[in-house]
Amino acid sequence: MKKLAGILTTTIAAAALFLGANTVANADTTITVGASAAPHAEILRHVQPKLKKEGINLKIKVFDDYIMPNKALANGEIDANYFQHIPFLKDWNKKNHGTLVDAGNIHLEPIGVYSKKYKSLKKLPKNAKVYVSSNVSDYGRVLKLFKDAGLITLKKGTKLETATFNDIKKNKRNITFKHTFEAKLMPKLYESNEADATVINSNYAVQAGLKPAKDAIALEKKSSPYANLIAVQKGDQKKPAIKKLVKVLKSKSTQKWINNKYNGAVLPVGNKK
Template identity: 45%
Template sequence: MKKTWIKLGVAALAVLTLAGCGNSGSTKDSASGSGSKDDKVIKVGASPTPHAEILEEAKPLLKEKGYDLEIVTFQDYILPNKALAEKEIDANYFQHIPYFTKEVKEKGYDFTNAGAIHLEKMALYSQKIKDIKDLEDGATILVSNSQTDWGRVIGMLQEAGLVKVKDGVDLTTATFDDISENPKKLVFKYDIDPAMMATTYQNKEGDLVAINANFAEGIGLNPEKDGILVEDNNSPYANIIAVRTEDKDSEKTKALVDVLHDQKIVDFVNEKWKGTITVVNQ
């Protein structure tokens, strides 16, 4: 199976996926309220996979630093930023840089990117072809409605020589209207919730289906093994810790970000996800 790697220019961010997911609500490990700034509890909002799993591994490391970590899990990409803005949590960990940037710009959040933690590789999967060379003219490419992920997909396709974007377009903000050349006349459909992309793949819809790593894992797909086209390690779509700007230099924030780059966390991520999710440098 041929794998094509995307090399995007580094840009300021923003997901998951993940970018914006469906409005399915949240479940919480503890009551709302982030407490006083002097307490030793760090409350972090996170997506269940892999974010909450990584945070669970970080609990004993934070305990060594004198902090108790409480994890609030969310099933969508809307509520974690809302909860952070309303001071229900101290930080969130669910979104990549382009999504974060878009949310801050559009909603006026006074947030700061406290540090990149990990990269989840997006891939294009297929139930119909085994090699990108077999993609037929007029094939349908299914992409989620998360606009901040469109550039990831377009970049992979451009790297494979299937499309070309207009000169000067930044792939992290590219839309399908920015495609200037499409020799195979590929058809793009991008109205599906990110959380439904795996189901779409299982239903054998489309010729290529773009699925975020966390949702792909949920149905047993591995980007490295199963992807027809796979995102490169140099992607700017790293997932970050976001905090309110007033807390960007707090001891809590520093402890959280430092622990998530600890070698024990790196080893855990490498062992569990076999390279499809990787801890990135700060």
């Protein structure tokens, strides 16, 4: 009887170990990605079912600014974030001695200039006042829009990724660029109609109900190098779950969905890194 009980106990224990190991093997990998509310979190929610089929349980943590997502990633509170472009990431790493890296570019949010007073950037008058956010990494994008409109020239050798308003060589209409505002406040400043024009990042423009392709008086082109990316801690870009996340986001079906969903406000970058 004791021998039989021993055999049963051993069999049950072995079965429990097998079931436990099998459960672990079949368990989904969970990753948490920090993101801006729109369009980043919306895009992530769209791919959640696809990732589930790949064995990835995607959790999304929404941030309403450009400050906390990188801090949360660096501190290990999240596994990745999706809200920024390469110049912003490089600037953050430099200022914070960070080692965050790019796991893959997903889309471009063309930065735009908006005005309730003028229908074209070229129509801005002398001594016009333009509001710009305090994101230094976006200054080159802003300067290019005004340069392309023929309103300013830049000093020889100026690199857009590191450009500031001090790099303006000739300000043909004596435009004042006031750049002390948080990026998320720009739509409210536009609505206040205080300035002659306001520069707004597309994610905040979309959240505020604006349609960049229709409402902006000047809009960045798809050829811009400021694509938004998945950022991770150094080394994590090689993790299978992160690779699957990037692959699904860069898939033709997801990129097509982005095109249809945002109608020019968000531009997919395809299979570029």
